[in-house]
Amino acid sequence: MRERLEKTGYLVDDGLAVACFLALRLRRPIFCEGDAGVGKTSLASALAAALDAPLIRLQCYEGIDASQALYDWDFPRQLLHLRAAEAAGVTDADRLEGELYGRRFLVARPLLRALETQPCVLLVDEIDRADDEFEAFLLELLSEYTVTVPELGTLRAESPPVVVLTSNRTREVHDALKRRCLYHWFDHPGFARELAIVRRRLPGVTARLAEQVTGLVQALRGEDLMKPPGVAETIDWAEALDALGATEVDAELAVATLGSVLKYREDLERARGLDLAALLAVRGA
Helix, strand or coil: CHHHHHHCCCCCCHHHHHHHHHHHHHCCCEEEEECCCCCHHHHHHHHHHHHCCCEEEEECCCCCCHHHHCEEECHHHHHHHHHHHHHCCCCCHHHHHHHHCCHHHEEECHHHHHHHCCCCEEEEECHHHCCHHHHHHHHHHHHHCEEEECCCEEEECCCCCEEEEEECCCCCCCHHHHHCCEEEEECCCCHHHHHHHHHHHCCCCCHHHHHHHHHHHHHHHCCCCCCCCCHHHHHHHHHHHHHCCCCCCCHHHHHHCHHHCCCCHHHHHHHHCCCHHHHHHHCCC
């Protein structure tokens, strides 16, 4: 499992590799929790690539409901069909109703598409942004991998999708959903591992620049920031510096490009007050 994921460019530790293997063997979802930018969403993409399966993504948000995640009816097409039938003189009400609520007018949203697509990887991203009602609905669906459409009957997945749920922990997700899943906490990686990720994702960046940027980000995470940068921001910063033609970074260039790694005004002000030259010197710059 680890080898297949690493071939896609996604580096995993033993714990995550085992969780992915068990998710496939036991057909259970993986619940990925941790700060933003630590690779939770990327895991689903890597799994899809490793399994040569399509990735179906459901982005959660406050107020999302079942119709937006599961299915809806294509009302404009239904109306056009009804008008065409009336113009053709069709008056059989039962026939019209059967046609209007047939499969051809059903719009499959991500959850239903995942049940009907074999194989596939279903990413339920940022489940912590959804409300309790949607969480309960999702728990029921993941328990049986079936859904009932009143007009069509029960639709069941022939083979359950590989499911990855992510949470940035903006609120606690209920234990009932977590118990249904294999749990993995995504922590910020250590220097060596983060450097390996940067080098894998940005092979054109010089080794010195990658080491300096990784070292700076590791140091920034030790500060009292509103939003500590994740691995995604480390990659963004190195990519931005490389786009400027830099092969290494000094304090002046680091300050000028802080917007690539820090996204809050308070964090920018705090970082500008640090002795970045000294932080760079810690890594032998």
